[in-house]
Amino acid sequence: MDIPQISPLTLKNLTDQTDKTSRAIGNKLETNKDNVLENKKQKKACRDFEALILNQMITRMRKGVPKSGLVDTSHAHEMYQSLHDQQLAAKMAESGGIGLADIMYKQLTGQIKSSTGK
Numbered sequence: 001m002d003i004p005q006i007s008p009l010t011l012k013n014l015t016d017q018t019d020k021t022s023r024a025i026g027n028k029l030e031t032n033k034d035n036v037l038e039n040k041k042q043k044k045a046c047r048d049f050e051a052l053i054l055n056q057m058i059t060r061m062r063k064g065v066p067k068s069g070l071v072d073t074s075h076a077h078e079m080y081q082s083l084h085d086q087q088l089a090a091k092m093a094e095s096g097g098i099g100l101a102d103i104m105y106k107q108l109t110g111q112i113k114s115s116t117g118k
Contacts, residue, residue, distance in 0.1 A: 042108055046101040047093045054097055055089035 062085070067073070093101060106112045 039109070043101070043105055046104040046108070047097075049104065050097045050101040051086075051090045051093035053100060054092050055086055058085045058089055 059082075062081070071077075092098075096102075103112070
């Protein structure tokens with residue numbers, strides 16, 4: 001059985017092509033990794049914004065409820081209530097909330113177009 005000889009020039013070309021391909025794959029993986037990180041940051045920003053809006057809604061609704069006078073409200077109670085509302089809003093946004101974060105994320109990533117058509 002005769003084994004064909006590979007010239008050094010052919011071997012170098014194959015090595016160069018392999019190196020270029022490996023670098024291209026590595027660059028593509030880094031780009032994908034960066035995109036995933038960026039998407040996670042955008043999702044978190046959208047969720048945090050929705051939590052802020054929900055917190056404002058909860059605070060306004062709570063102010064709309066008349067005080068009965070049955071329980072005295074101290075500064076500590078108001079602070080606790082405020083912290084509770086913030087956590088409640090954050091958990092609501094984390095579990096889907098009112099859908100504002102999803103809509104904002106889709107618009108940020110170009111999955112939906114704005115209604116103005118621009």
